[in-house]
Amino acid sequence: MKSLRHLLEYQLLRLALAFIDKLSLDGAYRLARGLGGLWWQIDRDRRRVSYENIRGSGIETESSRAILLSRKAAEHFAMIVIESLKSAEILDGDHWREHVRLDISPDVMAVLDDPGRALIMASGHFGNWEMAAQVLSRFKPVAGITRRMNNPRVEELLRQIKPRYRFHPIPKYDADPTRLLAVLEKHEILALLTDQHASSGGVPIEFFGRPAATYTTAAMLHLVTRTPLCFAACRRLGPMRFELETSPLIDHRPSGDKRSDVRAIFATLNAHLEDVIRRDPDQYAWGHRRWR
Amino acid sequence: MSDESIISKLRDILRESSAEERDWNRLDGGTTIQSLGIDSLTILDLLYDIDQVFGITLEAAEVIDIVTLGEIAALLKQRGA
Numbered sequence: 627m628k629s630l631r632h633l634l635e636y637q638l639l640r641l642a643l644a645f646i647d648k649l650s651l652d653g654a655y656r657l658a659r660g661l662g663g664l665w666w667q668i669d670r671d672r673r674r675v676s677y678e679n680i681r682g683s684g685i686e687t688e689s690s691r692a693i694l695l696s697r698k699a700a701e702h703f704a705m706i707v708i709e710s711l712k713s714a715e716i717l718d719g720d721h722w723r724e725h726v727r728l729d730i731s732p733d734v735m736a737v738l739d740d741p742g743r744a745l746i747m748a749s750g751h752f753g754n755w756e757m758a759a760q761v762l763s764r765f766k767p768v769a770g771i772t773r774r775m776n777n778p779r780v781e782e783l784l785r786q787i788k789p790r791y792r793f794h795p796i797p798k799y800d801a802d803p804t805r806l807l808a809v810l811e812k813h814e815i816l817a818l819l820t821d822q823h824a825s826s827g828g829v830p831i832e833f834f835g836r837p838a839a840t841y842t843t844a845a846m847l848h849l850v851t852r853t854p855l856c857f858a859a860c861r862r863l864g865p866m867r868f869e870l871e872t873s874p875l876i877d878h879r880p881s882g883d884k885r886s887d888v889r890a891i892f893a894t895l896n897a898h899l900e901d902v903i904r905r906d907p908d909q910y911a912w913g914h915r916r917w918r
Numbered sequence: 919m920s921d922e923s924i925i926s927k928l929r930d931i932l933r934e935s936s937a938e939e940r941d942w943n944r945l946d947g948g949t950t951i952q953s954l955g956i957d958s959l960t961i962l963d964l965l966y967d968i969d970q971v972f973g974i975t976l977e978a979a980e981v982i983d984i985v986t987l988g989e990i991a992a993l994l995k996q997r998g999a
Binding site for chain 1: 962963966967975977978981982
């Protein structure tokens with residue numbers, strides 16, 4: 627029964643992909659906004675979480691504005707999917723430079739240009755994080771933790787069609803620190819989304835003024851390996867136009883108080899994430915349960 | 919520093935950072951990291967504490983294949999502990 631369902635999902639996805647492939651960019655974006663809006667209408671639980679997160683963060687406290695922002699964020703998420711499927715068209719060769727503006731701190735650029743240095747790049751579910759990874763992989767190979775699709779047929783299909791360039795996914799179930807240390811040892815970029823709820827082993831860290839359980843991996847890897855660390859975000863400027871920005875390098879030496887070190891690093895990372903979200907709040911994935 | 923002194927310091931680090939009840943004095947060079955209930959995340963905590971106590975920052979490549987406390991001790995000795 628399960629394999630039949632997987633086959634059906636796979637065939638439906640292939641049909642959808644063939645349809646999207648025929649669409650113009652403008653048409654694909656209109657479709658994404660429509661589907662995102664529809665999904666927002668149907669998924670009541672996600673809608674409620676998104677609305678509560680927006681109000682709880684203080685980004686938008688007025689009810690009707692919070693509802694509107696929640697819907698826009700759902701549309702944005704659908705647009706990310708379309709952009710990922712269409713990204714091969716703009717990431718081919720050197721064309722990406724016409725579509726992606728770089729605002730990279732000079733000290734981060736020095737690390738990217740140095741084949742002998744690794745980089746830990748922290749980000750959140752803001753803008754188009756997949757695009758960020760693909761663009762960064764033009765400088766150095768990038769490894770990031772990804773969740774596998776439940777349907778193996780769909781997983782394989784997406785693996786074939788989505789351009790990766792030098793991005794190497796590390797399956798979430800296999801993302802132990804020795805795998806991550808191996809990435810740093812190869813002087814590659816380790817890209818980590820640090821705004822996911824930490825179900826176990828996390829530390830409560832303030833995010834928009836409220837404690838949120840946070841995985842400490844990015845901070846701990848920086849503290850124990852001294853690998854340069856920065857924040858990065860890739861905002862959408864327009865249809866298939868993006869800006870990839872980074873913070874300057876964050877250099878925090880261990881003080882002997884581990885918890886305090888981790889908190890200090892995340893205070894900086896979260897301040898950068900909050901800043902980009904405040905500038906473009908509709909480009910954040912408000913629907914994930916960050917505060918539980 | 920002798921191997922036993924290094925192991926002794928490692929015991930102290932583990933005793934202080936672990937919430938687990940066990941006879942820490944029984945730990946020796948052959949004790950595997952895995953048997954101590956140190957999961958993949960807390961290995962980073964252990965490396966942090968080693969850095970603080972011994973003043974030695976281990977390289978990523980050095981710690982990837984470590985299995986036992988004795989191997990950590992040997993590594994630390996090699997690095998001047």
